[in-house]
Amino acid sequence: xxxxxxxxxxxxxxxxxxxxxxxxxAPKTCTGWISDVAESxxxxxxxxxxxxxxxxxxxxxxxxxxxxxxxxxxxVARTAPHDRYFNLVACRTDxxxxxxxxxx
Amino acid sequence: xxTMIEECATRNRSRLTGRDVIHRWEGNPIVSLEDIPxxxxxxxxxxxxxxxxxxxxxxxxxxxxxxSIFTLAxxxxxxxxxxxxxxxxxxxETEPFATYEACGIEDPRITLLDGTYYVMYTAxxxxxxxxxxxxxxxxxxFERIAxxxxxxxxxxALFPRKINGxxxxxDRPNVGSTGNVWISYSEDLVHWGQSEVVMTTxxxxxxxxxxxxxxxxxxxxxxxxxxxxGVKEAxxxxxxxxxxxxxxxxxxxRVLGRAAIPILTPREYYERVGDIGNVVFSCGAILEEQTRExxxxxxxxxxxICVGTAKLDALIERCFDQEDSx
Numbered sequence: 001x002x003x004x005x006x007x008x009x010x011x012x013x014x015x016x017x018x019x020x021x022x023x024x025x026a027p028k029t030c031t032g033w034i035s036d037v038a039e040s041x042x043x044x045x046x047x048x049x050x051x052x053x054x055x056x057x058x059x060x061x062x063x064x065x066x067x068x069x070x071x072x073x074x075x076v077a078r079t080a081p082h083d084r085y086f087n088l089v090a091c092r093t094d095x096x097x098x099x100x101x102x103x104x
Numbered sequence: 105x106x107t108m109i110e111e112c113a114t115r116n117r118s119r120l121t122g123r124d125v126i127h128r129w130e131g132n133p134i135v136s137l138e139d140i141p142x143x144x145x146x147x148x149x150x151x152x153x154x155x156x157x158x159x160x161x162x163x164x165x166x167x168x169x170x171x172s173i174f175t176l177a178x179x180x181x182x183x184x185x186x187x188x189x190x191x192x193x194x195x196x197e198t199e200p201f202a203t204y205e206a207c208g209i210e211d212p213r214i215t216l217l218d219g220t221y222y223v224m225y226t227a228x229x230x231x232x233x234x235x236x237x238x239x240x241x242x243x244x245x246f247e248r249i250a251x252x253x254x255x256x257x258x259x260x261a262l263f264p265r266k267i268n269g270x271x272x273x274x275d276r277p278n279v280g281s282t283g284n285v286w287i288s289y290s291e292d293l294v295h296w297g298q299s300e301v302v303m304t305t306x307x308x309x310x311x312x313x314x315x316x317x318x319x320x321x322x323x324x325x326x327x328x329x330x331x332x333x334g335v336k337e338a339x340x341x342x343x344x345x346x347x348x349x350x351x352x353x354x355x356x357x358r359v360l361g362r363a364a365i366p367i368l369t370p371r372e373y374y375e376r377v378g379d380i381g382n383v384v385f386s387c388g389a390i391l392e393e394q395t396r397e398x399x400x401x402x403x404x405x406x407x408x409i410c411v412g413t414a415k416l417d418a419l420i421e422r423c424f425d426q427e428d429s430x
Contacts, residue, residue, distance in 0.1 A: 016131025016183065020138060031138050033131065033184050047186040049141075067373065084158075085178055085186040 149403030378405025
């Protein structure tokens with residue numbers, strides 16, 4: 001499948017949905033809020049103390065609606081301060097995140 | 105003219121569909137078990153305050169032993185909170201509090217009064233629930249002041265200013281399985297008395313079984329706005345809803361108007377299903393002075409914390425709306 005270059009992918013304004021993420025094989029699950037979703041990337045805010053590092057692979061679970069979720073593996077591409085309590089984490093995903101109907 | 109028609113249409117539509125005055129935030133719930141960085145059983149409800157531009161929730165959670173404790177959460181926008189890594193207040197190990205907090209501390213309400221933040225909460229032991237008062241300057245250290253009621257009494261909420269020279273609080277002494285909202289007064293915040301009933305359960309309403317104060321009262325130009333909870337014992341168990349009442353500014357025992365229908369009733373999944381289903385229960389609301397919007401924080405199903413908003417004027421209007429049809 002030919003995907004458009006990431007920056008040109010259509011973005012949907014993210015509703016206030018939750019995300020949880022964990023390092024592979026780590027017992028601790030961290031939480032956050034989805035900030036931005038595109039076809040093969042996702043950005044979210046997470047508490048500063050929990051922020052993953054750039055290049056790290058994480059397992060993402062995104063709330064997508066009424067009690068429905070999507071699971072994806074993602075690689076952290078960038079982190080930046082969001083406010084006093086949250087950092088913004090931008091990730092590339094191994095499969096499409098934001099498009100409806102692609103959750104096999 | 106068209107605006108008036110639209111407002112009437114909206115109001116009628118709201119009544120016909122039973123839509124709540126409180127508008128739920130689409131991101132609810134805002135704090136769940138997964139957001140607590142240490143082990144615990146569940147999340148109940150939270151006191152709320154805005155301090156130096158920061159929103160704070162003092163959250164009642166249940167630890168793994170089953171006792172309720174408090175932890176603090178912070179936010180810049182009032183919706184997305186970060187919970188502290190450790191509890192901020194646990195049952196006291198010092199007498200006389202230790203005896204009466206042996207089973208936990210519950211349902212905190214924060215009031216800013218004369219520059220100090222007071223936390224009125226329920227001390228719970230096998231003697232039953234009773235009210236206690238603490239204060240803090242910085243939300244890191246909490247100084248207990250006194251146990252301020254006998255059992256069985258809960259749902260204490262301190263007024264944010266003296267009334268006719270006396271401190272005032274709501275409380276809820278229980279009579280069997282029922283209870284009403286009372287007001288008591290104090291010269292020193294320690295010794296309380298001159299108690300009188302403010303409002304009672306309504307046999308033919310949603311608040312027929314017991315009622316209690318929820319958020320600390322909000323002073324408005326029309327009177328004291330109090331968001332309270334009402335319980336109806338149904339065949340499948342109790343249903344906790346939230347209502348609104350307007351009280352006289354100089355004599356808060358006098359009811360000026362009491363909404364006939366709830367301002368929030370359990371409808372969403374997270375309000376219906378949890379440790380105790382069909383519960384919405386508030387311990388705190390914040391009035392945004394500039395927008396006259398009220399952010400009301402509430403526990404849902406004794407499992408998570410949510411936020412809803414309403415215009416202050418809509419809540420005031422609802423207090424004087426005596427239509428029974430919802």
